Amino acid sequence: MSTGTSKMTPFADWEWRLTEGSFEEVFATLEEVVAHLEDGRLPLAESVACYELGVRLAARCEQFLAEAELRVSRLEEVATSFYDAGEREDDDLDS
Numbered sequence: 001m002s003t004g005t006s007k008m009t010p011f012a013d014w015e016w017r018l019t020e021g022s023f024e025e026v027f028a029t030l031e032e033v034v035a036h037l038e039d040g041r042l043p044l045a046e047s048v049a050c051y052e053l054g055v056r057l058a059a060r061c062e063q064f065l066a067e068a069e070l071r072v073s074r075l076e077e078v079a080t081s082f083y084d085a086g087e088r089e090d091d092d093l094d095s
Helices: 011-020 023-039 044-094
Strands: none
Touching: 011 023, 011 044, 023 044
């Protein structure tokens, strides 16, 4: 994908955020890309490049969210096992 040399979009910064940024940075970059596309003043080639980058940014956001969901699920499993173990212990003490 050619990122072009236009001064209208900060492709290098956006690409860096895609690979190095946090979820919040990637999401904010996606919003910037969408704003540039909605503006309608980009040349066709640059619009296509922005769209491609937007798709990659959206996929990265989904990856961040999937990873966070997995971490939360694992924590819930651990918390549930501790809770269940505590409940069994309480039942044993009541007997």
